[in-house]
Amino acid sequence: MIPSISRIRSYAQRISLKWQESSGAKEDLEHARAAWAGIMEKYKNDVGVVDFTRILGDYPMLGDEHVKNCRMFSSRENLILEMKKGSHVAEVGVQKGTFSQYILENNLPAKLHLFDLDFRTFKIAEYFAEQIKAGQVILHEGNSSTELAKLPDRYFDFIYIDGDHSYTGVQRDIAAAKTRIKEDGYLIFNDYTFWSPAECIPYGVVQAVNELCLKEGWKLEYFALGWFMYCDVAVRKSRSIIP
């Protein structure tokens, strides 16, 4: 239920007053938390904790059979080092191209297909001009699920998915990506989390990935810790045989 305008205005005024009085980021965070706690009061359960299932709905949890052979990494950079080199790779969601550059330098892909809604803001065509000219980097501008669907089946060794983090957005990327990877290929998902603390918005990555595992027999093969716990998971369908 959406709070009334007068209630939001009253919170906003109180936050604004406190914000003016505040002396730093930690105080601002505390004021934002207090406002959050007030608005979310009605969703709290009998031990005083916000019951997210009442807001976002429930989600399927993985069983031991989905994680039994899963290996941990301390970072996504180290996870990428585990991927086969000289292969066909895609990155969905490129932004400034920082991670694309890391993949290029460390995975040495034969082809790196980059997908984003917009490559102009961060001048990606200029940034990778040399690799584009050499045919190593290929840009696909537009909605990633639509653009991915234009590529052949069983083409990629791995697809790194870090674009639209909403539940339906991730579902759409999965639908397009799962047939574009080779039989033993990986789908790697950045931001395997319910909530983005930096944006204060829900992410749907866990729900969509868990559904893929439960409904279609995919398994978590790698889990990489991430910055502020924006963690990565790599899932694979075949060869994830649990003895």
Ligand SMILES: C[S@@+](CC[C@H](N)C(=O)[O-])C[C@H]1O[C@@H](n2cnc3c(N)ncnc32)[C@H](O)[C@@H]1O
């Ligand atoms: C978090 S950033 C990617 C960061 C990059 N992977 C990295 O690690 O440096 C997310 C990017 O996804 C793009 N994006 C969001 N929704 C998209 C969609 N539906 N199709 C393609 N790109 C999308 C945004 O434009 C943004 O550049």
